[in-house]
Amino acid sequence: MRILKKFIYPDFEIEIGKNCKFTQNDLLDILVFIAKEHDFANNGCIDYKDDHKFQDLPNGESFLYHIKKLLNSKERLMEIFEKVNDKIFNYTKEHYNLLNRRMHRLAYDIHKVPYYGDKSDEYVRGSKHERGTSYFHHFLTCDIVNAGRRFTIDV
Numbered sequence: 001m002r003i004l005k006k007f008i009y010p011d012f013e014i015e016i017g018k019n020c021k022f023t024q025n026d027l028l029d030i031l032v033f034i035a036k037e038h039d040f041a042n043n044g045c046i047d048y049k050d051d052h053k054f055q056d057l058p059n060g061e062s063f064l065y066h067i068k069k070l071l072n073s074k075e076r077l078m079e080i081f082e083k084v085n086d087k088i089f090n091y092t093k094e095h096y097n098l099l100n101r102r103m104h105r106l107a108y109d110i111h112k113v114p115y116y117g118d119k120s121d122e123y124v125r126g127s128k129h130e131r132g133t134s135y136f137h138h139f140l141t142c143d144i145v146n147a148g149r150r151f152t153i154d155v
Helices: 002-007 024-037 041-051 060-070 074-095
Strands: 105-114 124-130 133-146 149-154
Touching: 002 024, 002 074, 024 041, 024 060, 041 060, 074 149, 105 124
Parallel strands: none
Antiparallel strands: 105 133, 124 133, 133 149
């Protein structure tokens, strides 16, 4: 968390009103927590609040409202992802031996996220019926795999 706060948090600018009870860092802390726990926004906010009882923190709806302002387009999302990934990759290359070896195991995974909305979205694809739908957002990840841990290098 300290490394993320030091190197990555300054690259984000989330517009938050002057009368808001929480800060941009609070939102980013929750976002990192949710990603680390592989959770959803509403449940992740509840779990994070349980661990930080004495802070004013957003509920799931407020959290998503502010994050949507940050990630308002696919292009913006990819720009942020590439910038953050480059920083993490360069830091890892400088400070850890993992990336200094010549050979690495790469894993390519296809992920399907169920989609229940309008099927005219260009990023929605049909597939075998699962979890109440036949439509999914498909995406491919490329990871370096070492000792059962994954380091995502591209999406």
